[in-house]
Amino acid sequence: MQKLIHLIIILFFTACGSNPDFIEVMVNKSIKVFSQDYHDKAENYTFKWEPPMDPNNETVLFDLKNDMLIFTPTFEGDYQIHLSITDISDEVVAEEIFYYRVVSETLDVAIITSELEERIPEKTSAVKPQKGKNKTNIKNAKRKKTTSQSKKQKKISRKTENVHFTIQVAAWPSLEQARTDQLELVDGGIDAYIQRHYKTGKDEVWYRVRVGNFSNKEKAIEIQKHIEIITGKKSWLDVIPVK
Numbered sequence: 001m002q003k004l005i006h007l008i009i010i011l012f013f014t015a016c017g018s019n020p021d022f023i024e025v026m027v028n029k030s031i032k033v034f035s036q037d038y039h040d041k042a043e044n045y046t047f048k049w050e051p052p053m054d055p056n057n058e059t060v061l062f063d064l065k066n067d068m069l070i071f072t073p074t075f076e077g078d079y080q081i082h083l084s085i086t087d088i089s090d091e092v093v094a095e096e097i098f099y100y101r102v103v104s105e106t107l108d109v110a111i112i113t114s115e116l117e118e119r120i121p122e123k124t125s126a127v128k129p130q131k132g133k134n135k136t137n138i139k140n141a142k143r144k145k146t147t148s149q150s151k152k153q154k155k156i157s158r159k160t161e162n163v164h165f166t167i168q169v170a171a172w173p174s175l176e177q178a179r180t181d182q183l184e185l186v187d188g189g190i191d192a193y194i195q196r197h198y199k200t201g202k203d204e205v206w207y208r209v210r211v212g213n214f215s216n217k218e219k220a221i222e223i224q225k226h227i228e229i230i231t232g233k234k235s236w237l238d239v240i241p242v243k
Contacts, residue, residue: 022101042067043194178207
């Protein structure tokens with residue numbers, strides 16, 4: 001069925017004589033391909049990619065990372081990549097085709113890069129404190145520092161007082177595994193959801209299986225115990241500051 005849809009789309013473009021918009025990229029540079037419309041809500045969908053083909057009609061090596069396809073073109077020319085997006089019921093919700101035109105790195109690109117590097121400002125050296133400050137100025141400076149610290153502590157204490165709680169049942173690097181846990185909870189009468197979490201330091205996306213947004217900690221603990229009985233696994237409470 002999906003191959004038939006793909007064929008219909010290709011025939012449609014051919015019949016209309018449409019010229020696709022190619023994105024120019026550099027040869028031997030890694031490219032991350034993903035859907036602009038579904039990237040921010042990727043946890044709710046499954047992304048099925050067809051292997052990218054090079055200008056010689058050979059399959060290109062690629063990696064899949066969550067909802068992204070990553071490949072490095074080694075030949076100049078036109079590349080076409082097809083993506084089929086399905087929902088939790090395995091129904092096709094979107095079909096996308098990505099077009100890339102791979103070109104060699106030109107002298108103009110090298111010149112622009114060097115010009116940008118020259119524009120980066122150098123780090124300025126720290127200003128040394130002036131000598132000869134009297135004791136009154138030092139006391140005033142200390143007093144101001146103490147006052148600012150107390151204000152910061154008050155702000156922090158106010159933030160920690162007004163919080164909500166959510167139950168995190170599991171966290172997975174695989175969306176499919178997170179969905180399995182979510183459906184298990186839904187079958188048990190628990191309204192679970194999946195939250196996409198990006199780890200900046202590791203450049204990874206994890207999928208958190210969570211339940212609720214409770215203002216009452218005792219109520220959250222009560223639901224947490226019920227969830228652990230259903231799943232047979234330990235869970236934990238996550239504190240969410242209320243803005």
